[in-house]
Amino acid sequence: MPEGHTLHRLARDLDVAFGGRRVRTSSPQGRFAAEAAALDGAVLVQAESGGKHLFVEFVGDRFVHVHLGLIGKFDITAGTAPPAVGAVRLRIEHEDSYADLRGAITCDLVGRARRDQVIGELGPDPLRADADPDRAWDRIRRSDRALGDLLMDQKVLAGVGNVYRAEVLFRHRLDPRRPGRTLRRGQWVEVWEDLVCLLAEGVRTGRIDTVRPEHTPEAMGRPARKDDHGGEVYVYRRDGQRCFVCDSVVRTSDLKGRNLFWCPRCQPTFRSRATKGPSGP
Incomplete structure (x- = not known):
């Protein structure tokens, strides 16, 4: 299972690729289709990690909560997105990059209260500035x-x-x-x-x-x-x-x-x- 540095690095890379940009979202696999449709065309505000949890924030206090588990991957690739291959739960696209999420044990669209609850139940994360x-x-x-x-x-x-x-x-x-x-x-x-x-x-x-x-x-x-x-x-x-x-x-x-x-x-x-x-x- 990926450790905390992997999720923190992933959040940083998602910020670089999509932060502050209006993005396309889809669920080629179909398991996240309704949620992806609701986010499609929205601005991705930022991504952050807490321990082994990832939160991708969209305008309107909406967060995609991801836990990769043992086999999950969230790959970011430069260039125009080709047709999806395999079980892509969530795809995020901009004109010069795309990211595909596969195999995660958690991929949920949640509000700020749930995001705060998950973070609040974790112990301090050595990579977070607010860690005690x-x-x-x-x-x-x-x-x-x-x-x-x-x-x-x-x-x-x-x-x-x-x-x-x-x-x-x-x-x-x-x-x-x-x-x-x-x-x-x-x-x-x-x-x-x-x-x-x-x-x-x-x-x-x-x-x-x-x-x-x-x-x-x-x-x-x-x-x-x-x-x-x-x-x-x-x-x-x-x-x-x-x-x-x-x-x-x-x-x-x-x-x-x-x-x-x-x-x-x-x-x-x-x-x-x-x-x-x-x-x-």
């Missing part, structure tokens, strides 16, 4: 759930998926199975600030790179990673391979139905020295 990391901290510091579980909960923290979850915990030497309430506030601030930087870099490059300069293929003299997700990572999908930092074998297990990746030496099992209540103010 203390909202996430307040939930994490009171929870017995594992950090690896909490970071994937979109109501705790929006936009972080399995790749960023695994990588940011490795970068901060945190056991992904450690209870949230044992995390110190200073540790959370460091994790949050790192996520802000990592996701912003993902928006810039269109891929997920999490290794530090000393661990790049060029610095280590190793082959570049070959994976359909792209990017250089420490532990994600590297189970059974050697850790770039300590040479231990990267491990994997299941956590709440998702694959968890970590290094047992760099991220040693957390041992509580005492039973404590919620940490931090």
Whole structure:
């Protein structure tokens, strides 16, 4: 499933292609036909993302709410739109570009109240200027759930998926199975600030790179990673391979139905020295 940087980049690209322009909208597949007809010829105001949700705003406080899910794609192409091929749920056109939405699990026409509700139910998104990391901290510091579980909960923290979850915990030497309430506030601030930087870099490059300069293929003299997700990572999908930092074998297990990746030496099992209540103010 695309992570938050992908949706933020998509919103930016939709703005560049269509923002402030009067566009044509259609539903070649037919499943969004009535809604597309209602929007046809309207001005597309802007697009924005919140976590893994995308909202394309049209005049009149109308929003197309999109969640791509596992297989969804929203491809933007320069040039005149040819006849649609395949199951195109929504097509947006202007004279010099078009965008086709396929395979999304959500494509709904909603009003501002629903848009605000969806955004309001999400945790803070490291890519949004209005994000308040203390909202996430307040939930994490009171929870017995594992950090690896909490970071994937979109109501705790929006936009972080399995790749960023695994990588940011490795970068901060945190056991992904450690209870949230044992995390110190200073540790959370460091994790949050790192996520802000990592996701912003993902928006810039269109891929997920999490290794530090000393661990790049060029610095280590190793082959570049070959994976359909792209990017250089420490532990994600590297189970059974050697850790770039300590040479231990990267491990994997299941956590709440998702694959968890970590290094047992760099991220040693957390041992509580005492039973404590919620940490931090």
